[in-house]
């Protein structure tokens with residue numbers, strides 16, 4: 050049976066919008082509050098672009114105090130709030146709620162402190178994932194979780210999706226790489242989860258906020274762990290004439306007691322779609338390719354690459370290439386790190402991808 054949706058009450062929505070804008074205007078500069086459709090349309094969806102909804106307004110606070118004030122006002126007015134990082138989420142978490150406010154954290158993008166001794170950094174939620182590693186590269190450190198969207202996605206979004214990436218098998222998800230999260234509850238109260246010490250007193254609630262999709266608190270500060278850059282990393286690219294063989298090779302590697310630094314399988318449709326853009330040299334005849342990375346000292350990498358090669362050959366790999374230098378390693382991974390892949394993942398065109406993220410990216414720089 051088809052449901053008949055009643056037409057929206059335009060006059061009531063418009064009145065609510067006016068009340069919200071009037072309430073938020075005194076606490077936000079003019080450029081930090083958007084409500085005209087031409088300004089809010091870039092926020093109508095996230096990476097799950099099949100679903101779209103226009104918000105009443107979009108707020109772009111520049112301080113934690115403004116975040117708290119906005120939430121308190123919306124709480125009092127009973128207006129739902131959807132926090133937003135860079136809008137790369139693929140599960141619709143940042144899609145507006147009808148007659149609600151989108152709270153973009155994109156302007157909170159400062160790296161507050163870096164401590165090489167304790168290997169930690171305190172960052173605001175709008176800082177891009179990759180920007181953390183870039184900021185600490187001169188110290189020989191990096192931030193390990195690496196979603197393929199890391200050039201654009203924010204640490205606030207990573208926390209709220211508990212994001213992982215190709216290197217998370219060895220280095221863990223966001224949950225395993227964050228020590229402390231500071232945020233604001235819907236009533237404007239400031240809260241902290243976790244601490245710098247591994248055994249802080251009281252309930253350990255850090256895991257609750259991880260992957261909570263903005264439903265528990267608006268994250269305003271994140272303390273991340275940093276890890277030392279390995280001396281060397283090399284990646285094996287193995288081709289398979291059958292997807293199942295590739296999947297079984299993954300199990301065989303793990304069964305052999307090897308935890309690769311990175312592990313990813315791409316099917317034929319994916320390699321064919323991305324090769325045109327990235328020119329990584331993927332085997333386009335293979336039903337699947339497997340990328341297996343090893344990192345560590347020169348000796349560790351040599352030994353692990355040899356062991357993984359043996360397992361892959363025994364698992365029926367029809368071809369094996371091993372990266373010979375850092376640029377080739379990055380090239381092998383490029384099909385998983387480029388926006389072009391989104392074409393495959395969400396059936397968007399490159400143009401749509403660019404349009405979708407332009408608003409967020411402009412704010413991030």
Ligand SMILES: Cc1cc2nc3c(=O)[nH]c(=O)nc-3n(C[C@H](O)[C@H](O)[C@H](O)COP(=O)(O)OP(=O)(O)OC[C@H]3O[C@@H](n4cnc5c(N)ncnc54)[C@H](O)[C@@H]3O)c2cc1C
Pocket residue numbers: 095096131132133134135136137138139141142143154174195196197198201202203204205206207208209210211212213214215261262263264266267268269387388390391
């Ligand atoms: C090409 C591409 C590749 C991807 N690859 C991966 C991958 O390898 N691994 C992976 O895990 N994901 C991947 N993703 C999904 C996405 O990038 C991640 O989920 C990422 O963490 C989202 O970050 P964001 O800043 O874009 O968050 P948004 O999409 O803006 O938000 C995600 C969720 O977090 C909430 N949120 C955002 N910021 C805050 C905050 N400060 N406080 C409270 N709630 C907040 C939002 O309400 C929403 O529920 C990919 C996406 C794309 C487009």
